[in-house]
Amino acid sequence: MRSVDVLVLGAGITGISAALHLQGRGWNALVVDAQGPGEVSSRGNTGILERTGFLPLDVPSGAGEVLSSVLGRGPAMRIEARTLPALLKFLRLARQHTASPSVGRLARALAPLQSSAIGEHLAIARAASAFRFFRRTGWLKIYRSERGLASCEVERHFARIIGVPYEDCGAHDIARLEPDLVVHGAAGVFWPESQSVSSPGGVTKAYARFFRERGGEIASGDPSSLEPAWSGWQVRTARGMVAANHVVLALGADTLPLLARFGLSMPLAELCNRHRHFRAVSGVGLSRPVSDVDGGFLLTPMERGVRLVADRQLAPAGRPGDEEAGSPGFERAVERARALMPLGASVEDVPVVGRRVLTPDGLPAIGQVPGAAGLWLQLGSGSAGFALAPAMGRMLAELMSGDPVFVDPVPFAPARLLVG
Ligand SMILES: Cc1cc2nc3c(=O)[nH]c(=O)nc-3n(C[C@H](O)[C@H](O)[C@H](O)COP(=O)(O)OP(=O)(O)OC[C@H]3O[C@@H](n4cnc5c(N)ncnc54)[C@H](O)[C@@H]3O)c2cc1C
Structure with a gap:
């Protein structure tokens, strides 16, 4: 049987970034995926390299908020009633973590990883040769209500402590930044140090090409065939079984069913969104990602057109919701987006569903699975998973190589979440 130093399962931005860092440290890495690189979440995201996002995601908390999510009221994330029982543990833990003083500790743990994220991306x-995708756009968030604006005060508070600049904007400032938006009376916050990419899938594919150019291999295979081998692990690929002493699980939400086979679980959730591209209208432009917070949607300029991301749904990890069903919530967001700026015809026939994994404390899980020699995890980076992937990959490669780790890895240890 063929053997390599490490099997990296998953050819999304997380797996490819880890493989690149391991390769750079001399590991012979084989990436295994059922699809080509960057075909799943790493393609269907908003492409923001955020300098905010050091707080756990604000999930529904308390009976009132949970009920309004189940009833699909307002712009908050919705929850399907049938999935609520399976989500309760995640919601309870997430609520504990968003309470002070936990939130300050978590923000400080994530800040060093966040602050290196853009630099790590740009280095790769x-x-x-993927520099052309990156843009110094900043990120504009618009609020139409006092309540909406107040909701970002905790974020601004930690931005001041951590030293991330932001600019409060009135309607005039918004018009200066984005002259084609119609924003009567709205306020906003501009995050100038955030960047964005014009094609997250294009970036992932370029990184994968670079991995191959340096001698790496990406094989079609079945990560769910992973099993312990004589001295390590083995997995089935299109070219037969391959063994390695080490394996990195970077399968996004689908990591959980694999862990379950080894008697392990984690209290994770998935946040699913729909997105769709719209052609530009002559004479109308958008220069940067713009979130309409009260409207519950985000617009960002991409290679394929203006990408509209909306209709957030919280679901138990590994059990996404109604992907095939139509989405009245998304259609309502399209109407609201058209009121914000003129959009041309849609590019896709139906919206595309994207999934991202959330941990209850908002920190990704990076490190070894206790009690399973050579089994490493890299997941749960939530809404910042595209931005953080190269920094996470570096952290994992340093841990696996026994090198000094550039960010304190302790808060990210998978052991804090694993049950088994
Ligand atoms: C709507 C949306 C917007 C987002 N916006 C942003 C943003 O602006 N900025 C940001 O930083 N992050 C954002 N994210 C998060 C980001 O997209 C993800 O965190 C990131 O792409 C995760 O990458 P990944 O490689 O872990 O997962 P994926 O890209 O999903 O890759 C996992 C890979 O594993 C493979 N796989 C899984 N299971 C199996 C199996 N059983 N057999 C074979 N192959 C398998 C899949 O084929 C896939 O290639 C967003 C996510 C969504 C959904």
Whole structure:
């Protein structure tokens, strides 16, 4: 049987970034996926490299908020009633973590990883000839109600402590930044240090190409065939079984069913969104990602057109909701988006569903699975998973190589979440 140093399961931005960092440290890495690189969440996201996002995601908390999510009221994330029982543990833990003083500790743990995220991306992008995708756009968030604006005060509070600049904007400032938006009386917050990419899937594919150019291999295979082998692990690929002493699980939400086979579980959730591209209208432009917070949607310029992301749904991890069903919530967001700026015809026939994994404390899980020698995890980076992937990959490669780790890895240890 063929053997390599490490099997990386998952060819999304997380797996490819880890493989690149391991390769850079001399590991012979084989990436295994059922699809080509960057075909799942790493393609269907908003492409923001955020300098905010050091707080756990604000999930529904308390009976009133949970009920309004189940009833699908307002712009908050919705929850399907049938999935609520399976989500209760996640919601309870997430609520504990969003309470002070936990939130300050978590923000401080994530801040060093966040602050290195853009630099780590750009270092790979430069080497991988992917620089053309990156834009210094900043990120504009618009609030139409006092309540909406008040909701971001905790974020601004920690931005001041951590030293991330932001600018409060009135309607005039918004018009200066984005002259084609119609924003009567709205207020906003501009995060100038955030960047964005014009094609997250394009970035992932370019990184994968770079991995191959340096001698790495990406094989079609079945990660769910993973099993312990004589001295390590083995997995089935299109070219037969391959063994390695180490394996990295970077399968996004689908990591959980695999862990379950080894008697392990984690209290994770998935946040699903729909997105769709719209052609530009002559003479109308958008220069950067713009979130309409009270409207519950985000617009961002991409290679394929203006990408509208909306209709957030919280679901138990590994059990996504009604992907095939139509989405009245998404259609309502399209109407609201058209009121914000003129949009041309839609590019896709139906919206595309994207999934991202959330941990209850908002920190990704990066490190070894206790009690399973050579089994490493890399997941749960939530809404910042695209931005954080290269920094997470570096952290994992340093841990696996026994090198000094550039960010304290303790708060990210998977052991804090694993049950088994
Ligand atoms: C709507 C939306 C907007 C987002 N916006 C942003 C943003 O602006 N900025 C940001 O930083 N992050 C954002 N994210 C998060 C980001 O997209 C994800 O965190 C990131 O792409 C996760 O990458 P990944 O490689 O872990 O997962 P994926 O890209 O999903 O890759 C997992 C890979 O594993 C493979 N796989 C899984 N299971 C199996 C199996 N059983 N057999 C074979 N192959 C398998 C899949 O084929 C896939 O290639 C967003 C996510 C969504 C959904």
